[in-house]
Amino acid sequence: MTIEKGGDWGQPAPLPADGVVVHDDREARATVTAARRAGAPLPTLGLLGGDLCRTLGGTGDAGRLRSAEAMTFPVDLGTVLIDGTIHWFVAHLVARRTWWRGRVVVAMNAQWLGSWDLGPRSHPDDGLLDVSDGDLSLSDRWKARSRLPTGTHVPHPGIAVRRTPSLQLDLDPTLDIWLDGEKVARGSSVVLRVEPDALQVVI
Numbered sequence: 001m002t003i004e005k006g007g008d009w010g011q012p013a014p015l016p017a018d019g020v021v022v023h024d025d026r027e028a029r030a031t032v033t034a035a036r037r038a039g040a041p042l043p044t045l046g047l048l049g050g051d052l053c054r055t056l057g058g059t060g061d062a063g064r065l066r067s068a069e070a071m072t073f074p075v076d077l078g079t080v081l082i083d084g085t086i087h088w089f090v091a092h093l094v095a096r097r098t099w100w101r102g103r104v105v106v107a108m109n110a111q112w113l114g115s116w117d118l119g120p121r122s123h124p125d126d127g128l129l130d131v132s133d134g135d136l137s138l139s140d141r142w143k144a145r146s147r148l149p150t151g152t153h154v155p156h157p158g159i160a161v162r163r164t165p166s167l168q169l170d171l172d173p174t175l176d177i178w179l180d181g182e183k184v185a186r187g188s189s190v191v192l193r194v195e196p197d198a199l200q201v202v203i
Contacts, residue, residue, distance in 0.1 A: 009125060013072040015046040015065040015202040025050035025091040025110075025180035032077065032088050032199065044072070044200040050180075051091040055110040055124055058203035070202050075124040077198035078109050082177055082187040089179040090199065092118070095190065096175055103135040105169060107192055113181075116148040127165055127196040134159035166193045 015021070020043045022028045028045055035042050046065040047053035053060070056073060064070055078089040091110035096102065108119030108130040122130040136144060136158045144156065169190040177185045 010071050010073040012068070012070065013202070014067060014070040015072075016044055019044040019046050019065075019202065021046040021048060021062065021065065023048045023050070025052055025089075026182050028052065028090045028201075029088060029180040029182070032090065036088060042077075042199055044202060046202045051110040051112040051114070052124060052201070053203060054112050055091075055122075056201070056203050065202050072200055072202045073125065074197040075199050075201055076109055076127060077195040078107065078129060078179075079193045079195055080107075080177075080179070081189075081191040082185045083189050085185070087179055087184055091180050093192065094178040095169070095171060095187075096178070100138065100141055102173075103133070103171070103175065105131070105133045105171075105175070105190075107131045107167070109194075117150060118148065121163065125197065127194055128163045129165070129167070129192060129194055131162050131164060131167060131192075132159050133161075133169075165196075166191075168192075 020031050022031060022045050028050060031045060032042055047058050048060050048062055078093060080087050080089065080093055092113050093107040095105040106118050108122040109124055111117060111119045111122045118132065119130040140158060171188050171190060174186050174188045176183055177187050177190065
């Protein structure tokens with residue numbers, strides 16, 4: 001059940017014996033992808049780092065994961081169809097050639113991408129992706145860059161922002177697609193969807 005504003009979220013519970021410890025978003029995505037490709041249930045993930053971990057307030061303490069201090073949260077999973085091939089992501093999708101020229105599309109399930117607060121309103125269990133889509137001038141990119149760590153780069157007239165459970169994007173020209181910090185494809189047709197409460201994570 002997706003979180004409602006002001007509602008309780010998560011519960012005290014340690015990582016189960018069959019849970020998988022991951023050190024960053026790439027490892028989390030790889031674990032999810034392997035399970036989905038095999039048609040297996042998604043394992044509970046113990047988060048030691050990455051942008052999803054930071055969004056949840058994780059400390060990176062491995063001992064905590066199997067202790068009475070551990071907290072378990074249901075989180076959404078991002079699904080993306082890129083030119084007919086399905087992929088998954090836990091924290092974010094970025095479509096771009098470079099950060100400094102051309103169109104940039106960002107879909108956030110987590111709040112953070114490294115030191116940048118690209119999803120200041122994003123919540124990992126609200127059933128929505130926070131999508132920003134823009135093609136700014138170089139001078140505006142410099143100005144926006146200084147505001148990224150605080151999430152104050154939006155609102156901006158050159159950046160379209162929406163919060164949505166699904167979205168279809170036509171990328172012309174084609175853009176490189178990065179999922180959880182890893183380049184996975186260059187695509188022209190992208191269909192995004194949220195799987196609510198698809199994953200259990202422990203911090």
